[in-house]
Amino acid sequence: xxxxxxxxxxxxxxxxxxxxxxxxxxxxxxxxxxxxxxxxxxxxxxxxxxxxxxxxxxxxxxxxxxxxxxxxxxxxxxxxxxxxxxxxxxxxxxxxxxxxxxxxxxxxxxxxxxxxxxxxxxxxxxxxxxxxxxxxxxxxxxxxxxxxxxxxxxxxxxxxxxxxxxxxxxxxxxxxxxxxxxxxxxxxxxxxxxxxxxxxxxxxxxxxxxxxxxxxxxxxxxxxxxxxxxxxxxxxxxxxxx
Numbered sequence: 673x674x675x676x677x678x679x680x681x682x683x684x685x686x687x688x689x690x691x692x693x694x695x696x697x698x699x700x701x702x703x704x705x706x707x708x709x710x711x712x713x714x715x716x717x718x719x720x721x722x723x724x725x726x727x728x729x730x731x732x733x734x735x736x737x738x739x740x741x742x743x744x745x746x747x748x749x750x751x752x753x754x755x756x757x758x759x760x761x762x763x764x765x766x767x768x769x770x771x772x773x774x775x776x777x778x779x780x781x782x783x784x785x786x787x788x789x790x791x792x793x794x795x796x797x798x799x800x801x802x803x804x805x806x807x808x809x810x811x812x813x814x815x816x817x818x819x820x821x822x823x824x825x826x827x828x829x830x831x832x833x834x835x836x837x838x839x840x841x842x843x844x845x846x847x848x849x850x851x852x853x854x855x856x857x858x859x860x861x862x863x864x865x866x867x868x869x870x871x872x873x874x875x876x877x878x879x880x881x882x883x884x885x886x887x888x889x890x891x892x893x894x895x896x897x898x899x900x901x902x903x904x905x906x907x908x909x910x911x912x913x914x
Contacts, residue, residue: 704767715771728753731759785814786899875890
């Protein structure tokens with residue numbers, strides 16, 4: 673990455689911190705300055721891909737979304753569809769907002785977007801209420817920039833440990849953000865928790881945060897009917913468990 677790009681990002685981050693000091697961090701568009709070279713290079717690659725157009729599906733999120741691209745479930749559900757994966761490891765709502773405002777959806781009008789974001793907000797001490805404000809801001813940004821794109825709003829996945837409770841509190845507020853038409857809420861809580869409320873560890877990797885192969889299979893199959901409907905296709909049948 674060129675020095676000027678790094679300097680510009682640092683300046684933008686400083687501007688965000690000062691100009692929006694009274695706003696929650698979750699709704700203040702902000703680039704990432706830690707590990708910025710990888711983050712910026714990923715961002716620039718997606719801006720370039722968007723400029724080429726011809727995208728029907730976008731996936732928006734953090735590392736859970738990003739890592740899905742190498743899985744059999746991703747290949748099954750998105751390999752033959754015109755899809756762009758906008759997942760970025762470590763991102764919070766404020767980082768997604770910045771990316772949307774800085775070219776990652778410029779030049780495209782996808783038929784459907786799938787959004788899962790917020791675990792890193794709560795994981796870094798932001799409240800469920802502020803996390804929801806960040807998700808609302810993303811939905812507003814998508815409505816402005818992609819007015820004809822339907823959005824599948826997915827639950828924040830549960831995680832092991834004390835963070836389970838605030839994630840559950842945030843997830844309880846997500847249905848109110850959906851209208852069932854332009855924004856469709858897909859509740860994943862019962863799929864990724866056991867009946868007693870504990871984490872269904874069979875669907876997660878060892879860190880109890882990221883999904884394993886079966887976890888991605890469950891997530892994408894739960895959203896498949898909405899994706900297929902937006903694309904005018906017949907929904908794919910379920911994959912067999914690994």
